[in-house]
Amino acid sequence: MFVPSNPLFPQKTLFLKKRYHLPMTLTQYISEMLSTNEGLPFPTVTAEYSKKSVITSIGQLERNIYFIQDGIIEIGMETDAGNKIVEFCFSNDFVSSYTSVLSQEPSDVYLYCLTNCIVEIIPYDKLKTAYETSLLANQFGRLATEGLYMKRVRKEKDSLIKNAEQRYLELIKYRPEVIKEIPVHRIARYLGIHPESLSRLRKSIS
């Protein structure tokens, strides 16, 4: 049975777990999130990408969803105005060029490894096949999609109402390891400010 620890805020538990930053396999993650002992209803492949490698590049058709067991992945875009960073993803996060998976159009974002990364690869067509027969697969799909949705909406709202400082504080609260692992200029680009402004901001906080 699917009994989330807090039915109103399933993300709350997710949030807490993330702060502890436990590298987990997808099976462990699902068994914990969905309180089940069932095995995964679809096959996955685990792979280790070294720092600075690109998992998905812009223009490529994305056919997988990735579960980060360990490491930090950057989602970004290349525009005429330069490189834009959309998101940083951490262990126990799902990451993918999701719109490319769904629309089967070439990806408009890249997935780039900021550290050495261990990811579990979920082929989307295998997941779709499992949707037809497995309740667990559907629960997992919902969990993953809800997680992505929450993240997206939160980010959209934050960009409307919060300034760079607040967003920076939020980021380091959510993932303290950010400061150690991600180069300052990339954090600045994510926040949409100059690296100089970020270092000034950091100085004023500490």
Added chain:
Amino acid sequence: MLRSINKKAMVQFQKKLSLRWSDMDPNFHLRHSSYYDLAAQSRLEILGELGLTMSLMQEQHFGPVIFKESCTFIREIKSSDSISINIKVEKMSADGAKWSILQEFTDDTNRVRAILTVEGSWIDTKLRKLARPVPQAAQDAFNLLPKIEKTLNESF
């Protein structure tokens, strides 16, 4: 609570080499032509781990075909050296029909000893022609290889 599970084999895009006596040349270092064999072996092993196995290619009658292969020898490799070889996609067309792979021979201090690049495509082994469209299994495996560029580089 964490549940212990059988740890599945992890695909690593870097393979450790074991160098054989017959890989050496009269100068007691790795023979130039051996580089190509060793790189091909590690390439095929990695693709196999990503699901693109020899038996699958045989079943679906296709295989990789090479147009151009070149190697830059930077520092000599001796039989006692601990050498790894990695794999990265340098260029690839969106449908995976044409690709260029870069492989680096590195030592245990991560110094690059040689760089090998190989350009190729897929051949239909029954028709003896380029396989078009590219078999899905080949596309899937190549999509998972680590890439160098954030934007797909199709400049062949």
